[in-house]
Amino acid sequence: MRVTFTVNGREQVADDVWEGESLLYVLRERLGLPGSKNACEQGECGSCTVRLDGVPVCACLVAAGQAEGREVITVEGLADYARRRDSGVSDSGASDSGRSGSGERGAEHPGDGAGELSVIQQAFIDAGAVQCGFCTPGLLVAADEMLERNPSPSDADIREALSGNLCRCTGYEKILDAVRLAAARQEEAV
Amino acid sequence: MDFLRPASWEEALAAKAAHPTAVPIAGGTDVMVEINFDHRRPEYLLDLNRIGELSEWAVGEETVELGASVPYTRIMEDLRAELPGLALASHTVASPQIRNRGGVGGNLGTASPAGDAHPALLAAGAEVEVESVRGSRRIPIDDFYTGVKRNALAADELIKTVHIRKADGPQQFSKVGTRNAMVIALCAFGLALHPGTRTVRTGIGSAAPTPVRARVAEEFLNAALDEGGFWESGKVITPSVARQFAMLVSAACNPIDDVRGTAAYRRHAVDIMARRQLGWTWEQYRRGGHPLEGAA
Numbered sequence: 263m264r265v266t267f268t269v270n271g272r273e274q275v276a277d278d279v280w281e282g283e284s285l286l287y288v289l290r291e292r293l294g295l296p297g298s299k300n301a302c303e304q305g306e307c308g309s310c311t312v313r314l315d316g317v318p319v320c321a322c323l324v325a326a327g328q329a330e331g332r333e334v335i336t337v338e339g340l341a342d343y344a345r346r347r348d349s350g351v352s353d354s355g356a357s358d359s360g361r362s363g364s365g366e367r368g369a370e371h372p373g374d375g376a377g378e379l380s381v382i383q384q385a386f387i388d389a390g391a392v393q394c395g396f397c398t399p400g401l402l403v404a405a406d407e408m409l410e411r412n413p414s415p416s417d418a419d420i421r422e423a424l425s426g427n428l429c430r431c432t433g434y435e436k437i438l439d440a441v442r443l444a445a446a447r448q449e450e451a452v
Numbered sequence: 453m454d455f456l457r458p459a460s461w462e463e464a465l466a467a468k469a470a471h472p473t474a475v476p477i478a479g480g481t482d483v484m485v486e487i488n489f490d491h492r493r494p495e496y497l498l499d500l501n502r503i504g505e506l507s508e509w510a511v512g513e514e515t516v517e518l519g520a521s522v523p524y525t526r527i528m529e530d531l532r533a534e535l536p537g538l539a540l541a542s543h544t545v546a547s548p549q550i551r552n553r554g555g556v557g558g559n560l561g562t563a564s565p566a567g568d569a570h571p572a573l574l575a576a577g578a579e580v581e582v583e584s585v586r587g588s589r590r591i592p593i594d595d596f597y598t599g600v601k602r603n604a605l606a607a608d609e610l611i612k613t614v615h616i617r618k619a620d621g622p623q624q625f626s627k628v629g630t631r632n633a634m635v636i637a638l639c640a641f642g643l644a645l646h647p648g649t650r651t652v653r654t655g656i657g658s659a660a661p662t663p664v665r666a667r668v669a670e671e672f673l674n675a676a677l678d679e680g681g682f683w684e685s686g687k688v689i690t691p692s693v694a695r696q697f698a699m700l701v702s703a704a705c706n707p708i709d710d711v712r713g714t715a716a717y718r719r720h721a722v723d724i725m726a727r728r729q730l731g732w733t734w735e736q737y738r739r740g741g742h743p744l745e746g747a748a
Binding site for chain 1 (some may be wrong): 453454455457477480481482483485487488489490493494497499501546547548549550552553632633634
């Protein structure tokens with residue numbers, strides 16, 4: 263079957279999709295977006311976390327056909343999504359305008375955006391929260407969504423928001439540091 | 453495999469009637485795992501995501517009409533006052549990502565004894581509204597679970613709404629597992645005090661072939677509270693009564709040994725949960741009887 267949906271602000275068409283296929287498989291194998299990781303395939307690990315119509319979900323538990331007509335944000339589009347949000351452009355309009363024009367960016371983010379990182383991504387690097395990196399994309403998407411809802415999270419809020427994402431390297435402490443750092447930097451920027 | 457995408461409830465019922473083997477999919481928590489692991493190859497997947505009314509709820513005079521696909525996130529955030537037991541249970545479901553997609557309809561459809569919603573539904577009192585092209589009916593929650601992962605649905609029926617009695621007193625839910633998130637219940641227990649009718653109701657999860665109520669324990673406690681005038685006086689429940697109640701709850705279990713734990717451990721843990729929850733809920737009743745806000 264054919265599935266048409268919006269990924270990171272661009273309309274995408276996937277053909278010859280098997281009816282039992284997951285959204286994760288379509289993203290990775292058909293659309294060339296391998297940022298969302300495939301680990302447990304049962305919703306346990308969170309490494310495939312994407313946003314479906316704004317809501318964090320495990321892409322491995324979404325049937326491809328359920329994504330028809332909907333909007334998906336993956337880690338590949340996270341920086342662009344965060345930039346639009348920070349510059350006050352409605353994220354729900356992302357699909358209409360396609361990739362952002364230069365006029366939509368905040369002054370602190372000059373350039374064309376390629377290779378630029380979002381606040382949460384930079385914080386993960388600066389705090390040493392990335393080791394093997396496999397869990398990182400899912401954690402970034404989940405953490406970014408939490409900071410969008412809750413700009414000043416308590417440690418309990420962070421733990422709760424990231425409770426669906428497993429990391430086997432870091433022991434989580436540096437991930438918590440990274441989220442705290444991102445929250446602090448966002449507050450400074452306001 | 454065919455992927456059916458009805459745009460309305462009527463279309464969904466027609467599709468289920470035409471293809472009774474179609475497997476409904478909403479949050480995907482159970483169905484997608486079975487497909488990903490090649491444990492199941494349904495002929496038809498019936499996507500319910502486009503049917504908006506399944507994600508809606510309404511708070512009535514005596515009940516909450518909860519759409520089958522209302523995500524657990526909404527229950528724990530928006531229905532804590534009306535459905536405190538179910539809100540607590542919802543908070544223990546898997547992870548935020550899964551709570552954002554999964555709903556009570558999935559727990560009921562799968563009918564696993566380990567489904568987190570079941571003890572809370574049994575304790576609160578509920579009816580499951582199911583429908584087919586032949587018509588609609590309401591199945592009392594006590595009659596809904598018919599065997600291990602079996603329920604009272606006919607092949608052409610879909611779960612539409614769960615009518616849950618609004619809390620008229622304190623409710624509790626707890627579950628035993630190895631960590632706070634991403635845990636399939638080793639065992640679970642829910643308790644609801646119903647001061648209006650001077651009764652208590654219970655629900656046991658993961659400790660019998662189906663979710664069950666501990667009816668003998670309920671009857672014992674109802675009689676003991678009545679005879680001792682506890683509802684009127686609000687005095688502390690005699691420790692021997694609480695112990696006997698917990699023992700009878702444990703006796704209602706019919707657990708197995710499996711990879712998650714032994715039958716003996718499950719019986720023991722349910723006993724402890726029952727005694728503690730009776731203490732917590734009764735203390736709250738004594739302090740004013742207001743329904744408990746979820747705190748997990």
